[in-house]
Amino acid sequence: AQSVTQLDSHVSVSEGTPVLLRCNYSSSYSPSLFWYVQHPNKGLQLLLKYTSAATLVKGINGFEAEFKKSETSFHLTKPSAHMSDAAEYFCVVRRAADYKLSFGAGTTVTVRA
Amino acid sequence: SQTIHQWPATLVQPVGSPLSLECTVEGTSNPNLYWYRQAAGRGLQLLFYSVGIGQISSEVPQNLSASRPQDRQFILSSKKLLLSDSGFYLCAWRFGTAFGEQYFGPGTRLTVT
Numbered sequence: 001a002q003s004v005t006q007l008d009s010h011v012s013v014s015e016g017t018p019v020l021l022r023c024n025y026s027s028s029y030s031p032s033l034f035w036y037v038q039h040p041n042k043g044l045q046l047l048l049k050y051t052s053a054a055t056l057v058k059g060i061n062g063f064e065a066e067f068k069k070s071e072t073s074f075h076l077t078k079p080s081a082h083m084s085d086a087a088e089y090f091c092v093v094r095r096a097a098d099y100k101l102s103f104g105a106g107t108t109v110t111v112r113a
Numbered sequence: 114s115q116t117i118h119q120w121p122a123t124l125v126q127p128v129g130s131p132l133s134l135e136c137t138v139e140g141t142s143n144p145n146l147y148w149y150r151q152a153a154g155r156g157l158q159l160l161f162y163s164v165g166i167g168q169i170s171s172e173v174p175q176n177l178s179a180s181r182p183q184d185r186q187f188i189l190s191s192k193k194l195l196l197s198d199s200g201f202y203l204c205a206w207r208f209g210t211a212f213g214e215q216y217f218g219p220g221t222r223l224t225v226t
Contacts, residue, residue, distance in 0.1 A: 043220045044217040
């Protein structure tokens with residue numbers, strides 16, 4: 001079965017500093033992985049997706065993620081945090097058998113001025 | 114481009130009252146459609162999914178039901194709401210791509226009093 005574990009429930013950064021959100025996955029085959037962002041009382045927005053075409057994936061709003069098979073990780077980064085990045089972030093893996101999504105528990109990002 | 118709509122945006126209903134939440138997708142045909150619930154502190158839970166008109170699969174037994182009367186319309190219903198039905202309800206769609214990402218609507222905040 002495919003699953004993801006987000007290693008931090010909460011991350012706090014200062015505006016202008018880098019952001020790192022950690023995600024490990026479990027899958028017996030090459031997975032499809034995604035990062036979504038959710039602002040308060042809003043729907044989930046797809047930030048980026050890994051589909052085995054390239055290990056470094058660039059997404060929207062300056063985010064990128066690197067797929068590392070040897071470490072079973074798919075960490076999300078951004079070089080410089082903006083106040084608007086304050087939100088909850090979900091690491092997600094697609095289940096092989098039925099294309100359903102398995103969500104991580106989420107990481108809440110706080111950005112300090 | 115594709116757009117997904119949900120209404121109402123917020124809803125306050127008494128225990129025992131009926132419920133109808135609607136989701137529509139524009140700009141695509143024959144999408145896979147999904148209903149999720151996001152309860153406080155419990156992450157996203159898949160409730161129902163549909164691969165076509167009249168085809169509904171339930172993920173968990175509960176007080177809710179779903180219907181798909183038209184290709185791009187997905188309805189979540191209940192005959193009698195429970196307090197535990199409170200939460201943030203999200204509709205999502207997926208086209209038949211190989212990667213499996215889903216696109217989420219803006220959500221409906223349901224409070225059962």
